[in-house]
Amino acid sequence: MAGIYIHIPFCKKACTYCDFHFTTSTKYLNEMVEAICKEIILKKNRLAQQQIGSIYFGGGTPSVLPTAALQQILATIENHFSISSDAEITIETNPDDLTASKIAELRKLPVNRFSIGTQSFFNEDLVWMNRAHNSQEATDCIKRNQDAGFENLTIDLIYGYPLLTNEKWQTNIQTAIELQVPHLSAYSLTVEPKTALAHAIEKGKQPDVNDEQSAEQFMMLIDTVTANGFEHYEISNYSLPGKYAVHNTNYWKGVPYLGIGPSAHGFDGHDRYINIANNAKYMESLFKGELPETVEQLSxxxxxxxxxxxxxxxxxxxxxxxxxxxxxxxxxxxxxxxxxxxxxxxxxxxxxxxxxxxxxxxxxxxxxxxxxxxxxxxxx
CATH class of the missing domain: 1.10.10.920 (Arc Repressor Mutant, subunit A)
Structure with missing residues (x-):
């Protein structure tokens, strides 16, 4: 079954290492949601009547959207595509967004999986990354979701950055295991051009990433989680048996998917489609009834x-x-x-x-x- 990816280009804060397409201004949030819905309608025939097995809200930080906006997007998809009764519907979130009231609102939606951008359980590391949440919020958020009946969770962690000693990394891994999270995504910090982190390293204000440290912490992660029953099923992803991320696994298996939203990519099984990474031009095109994409024909x-x-x-x-x-x-x-x-x-x-x-x-x-x-x- 095919998938749909929706890129929500809004964040509360800019993380020092991030080079994804986003803005911290929500001035045109309503207009962006309207444009996303227009793109969904314009692409309603793109998947040739295939049933949808996964929907993934990425970004950016989709959890900054009001619940009504998420509902509007999901309703548009439901009206124009055939969605499997057991489709995986994931939303990327930050711990500080998932308050008890927000979780209660999201219970009304068909969302059944949360990807929580935890990154670390140490406050000093979260400050260094310029994250919007703190360590206690990260732990509380995971428990709050589980208590509300959302057990299909994944969290993101980052390793290989200067503040992260091996002892702290081991604690982060062990905390994730003890919280009984069934899926974990872990990424080695990479220094992307034009990010705040890259500029700080260039000016000598921050040390560069140490490849040996990253490699050692990668192996620590593999050894620890596999010893606790996790499968290392993709380079950056680990899960308990049968808890793989359906949507992302389909990427790696070449399953067609729609890419919706500014900067999103899509694949129809033959060619790749790439949306413009500019919010104003993205919305302008769609309000004219035009798709803001280029086609990459694959040989x-x-x-x-x-x-x-x-x-x-x-x-x-x-x-x-x-x-x-x-x-x-x-x-x-x-x-x-x-x-x-x-x-x-x-x-x-x-x-x-x-x-x-x-x-x-x-x-x-x-x-x-x-x-x-x-x-x-x-x-x-």
């Missing part, structure tokens, strides 16, 4: 390379039988040649014609995938 080689990148990140791996079926024997033969050195070095294993990263290889996932990419010249 056979592009599709293969995307499959390599996404499949290698998961515990399901790169299936050579699928490669043969979807791309042809030449791609299989070339792939088998390219993996030899990585297998010999213990970074990849060939498990019954399925290529998977070892824990050692997970440290270099993107680089290994890039080495397995094809180009048009490989087939001339």
């Amino acid at each position: 056979q080689v592009d599709k293969f390379n995307e499959y390599v990148m996404t499949s290698l990140r998961t515990m399901w791996g790169l299936d050579l039988e699928k490669v043969a079926k979807d791309f042809g024997k030449n791609y299989v033969d070339q792939t088998q040649k390219l993996i030899k050195d990585f297998v010999a070095d213990g970074q990849l294993i060939n498990d019954g014609n399925v290529i998977k990263l070892t824990n050692k290889g997970k440290l270099f996932a993107d680089g290994i995938a890039a080495e397995l990419f094809m180009d048009e010249e490989d087939f001339r």
